[in-house]
Amino acid sequence: MRTLDTFDAGIIGAGPAGIAAAVQLARHGVRAVVFERESTGGLLRTAWRVENFPGFPGGISGPALAAVLDEQLRASGALLVRAEVASLDREEEFLIVRTDGRGVRCRAVIVASGTRPRGVTDPDIAPDAMDRVFREVDELRGVRGGHVAVIGGGDAAFDYAMSLSEKNDVTVLVRGNSTRCLPILATRARSRKRVTVRMLTRITAVAKGSGGRLRLTSLSEGGDGGSVRADLDADYLVLAVGREPDDGFLSEELRRDAPTLGERRELLFAGDVVNGIFRQASIAAGQGTHAAMKVAAMLRENVGAGVGSEETGVADSQGESR
Ligand SMILES: Cc1cc2nc3c(=O)[nH]c(=O)nc-3n(C[C@H](O)[C@H](O)[C@H](O)COP(=O)(O)OP(=O)(O)OC[C@H]3O[C@@H](n4cnc5c(N)ncnc54)[C@H](O)[C@@H]3O)c2cc1C
Known part of the structure; x- marks a missing residue:
C-alpha cells in the first residue's frame, strides 16, 4: 500500500x-x-x-x-x-x-x-429460499402487488409493515402474545386494510414452494393450549428480529x-x-x-x-x- x-x-x-x-x-x-x-x-x-x-x-x-x-x-x-x-x-x-x-x-x-x-438460527431457512429473505426493507422498495411476511414484534417490524403495505399485502408474525413496539405504530398498522397481525405465531421453517414463492411453516397456539400448524405462503420474508x-x-x-x-x-x-x-x-x-x-x-x-x-x-x- x-x-x-x-x-x-x-x-x-x-x-x-x-x-x-x-x-x-x-x-x-x-x-x-x-x-x-x-x-x-x-x-x-x-x-x-x-x-x-x-x-x-x-x-x-x-x-x-x-x-x-x-x-x-x-x-x-x-x-x-x-x-x-x-x-x-x-x-x-x-x-x-x-x-x-x-x-x-x-x-x-x-x-x-x-x-x-443480529444473526439468527431460527427459523430454519432452506438455502434456495434465501434470495427472498431480507433483513431490511431497502431492497424491497420496488416490490408491489405481492405478499410480504414480516417476523418480529418490535418497532422495526411494524415500521416495515407500514412502508411495505403501501404497495403490498403484509402479514406481521409475532411470536409472543404482545408486541414490543410503540403502541401508536401497532395501532396504525392494524388499521391498515392490507396489514394482518398474527400473534402467538412461531415460524419454524421456510422453504421454496410452488412458483418460487415461500412456504412458511407456522405453529400457532390452539384454543386447548396445544400448537396448531398453519402454513403460510408469501412472496418475500423480512426478519425484523434484532x-x-x-x-x-x-x-x-x-x-x-x-x-x-x-x-x-x-x-x-x-x-x-x-x-x-x-x-x-x-x-x-x-x-x-x-x-x-x-x-x-x-x-x-x-x-x-x-x-x-x-x-x-x-x-x-x-x-x-x-
Ligand atoms: C425501520 C426503522 C424505523 C426507524 N424510525 C425511527 C424514527 O421514527 N425516529 C428515530 O429517531 N429513529 C428511528 N429509527 C432509528 C434511527 O434510524 C437510528 O437510530 C439512526 O439511524 C442511528 O444513526 P447512526 O448514525 O448511529 O447509525 P446508522 O443510521 O445505522 O448509520 C450507520 C452507518 O454506518 C455505515 N457503516 C457501518 N459499518 C461500516 C463500515 N465498516 N464501513 C463503512 N460504513 C459502515 C452503515 O452503512 C450506515 O450507513 C428507525 C430505525 C429503523 C430500522
Whole structure:
C-alpha cells in the first residue's frame, strides 16, 4: 500500500451520527474523511416516517430525511469515501483506517457505524429460499402487488409493515402474545386494510414452494393450549428480529484501549453503535455533534503543541460553546 494520507479526523459511518459529526467538525474548520459502505443516511433510509426528529413538524419520511442529511454532509465539505472499513488499528500516534485498497492515518476517529442485523438460527431457512429473505426493507422498495411476511414484534417490524403495505399485502408474525413496539405504530398498522397481525405465531421453517414463492411453516397456539400448524405462503420474508453493534472492524488492541483513547479524545463512539435499546436518530445526531466537539478541542490543544494535519489543517476554533 502506498504512503498513507493523513487526516485530522476520520468518521466511520454516514448515518445521522456520522453526518452530524462531520458537519460539526467543519464548523470548527476540520475537514473530516467519512467512510460509508452504502448510501448516506444510515438506517433512516429504511424508516417509514420519522416524527421525532426536531425540525420536521408533521414528520418526514425516512428516505427524505436521509436525503436532507446527505445534502448537509455534502455542503460541509467533508471528504466522503464510499467504501467499507475493514479494520481500525493504531500505529504510533495515529489511528489507521483501512478499506479494501485504501488506508488513511487519522489523529482521531469517530466510530458511528450503527448496528447490523443480529444473526439468527431460527427459523430454519432452506438455502434456495434465501434470495427472498431480507433483513431490511431497502431492497424491497420496488416490490408491489405481492405478499410480504414480516417476523418480529418490535418497532422495526411494524415500521416495515407500514412502508411495505403501501404497495403490498403484509402479514406481521409475532411470536409472543404482545408486541414490543410503540403502541401508536401497532395501532396504525392494524388499521391498515392490507396489514394482518398474527400473534402467538412461531415460524419454524421456510422453504421454496410452488412458483418460487415461500412456504412458511407456522405453529400457532390452539384454543386447548396445544400448537396448531398453519402454513403460510408469501412472496418475500423480512426478519425484523434484532440488531447488534456493527463494530467488527475494531482490532482487539483498540477494544482494550478504547477507554483510554476516549479520555484522550482520539477514539470516540457515537450513535446506535453504543446506544443499546436507545436507538433514535436525534440521540445519534446529538452524540455525533458531541464527539466532534471533543475531537475539535483535542486537535486545537495539540495544534498548539505543534501537531497539525498534512492534508486538512486545523483552523481556529469557533469555540466549543457555539
Ligand atoms: C425501520 C426503522 C424505523 C426507524 N424510525 C425511527 C424514527 O421514527 N425516529 C428515530 O429517531 N429513529 C428511528 N429509527 C432509528 C434511527 O434510524 C437510528 O437510530 C439512526 O439511524 C442511528 O444513526 P447512526 O448514525 O448511529 O447509525 P446508522 O443510521 O445505522 O448509520 C450507520 C452507518 O454506518 C455505515 N457503516 C457501518 N459499518 C461500516 C463500515 N465498516 N464501513 C463503512 N460504513 C459502515 C452503515 O452503512 C450506515 O450507513 C428507525 C430505525 C429503523 C430500522
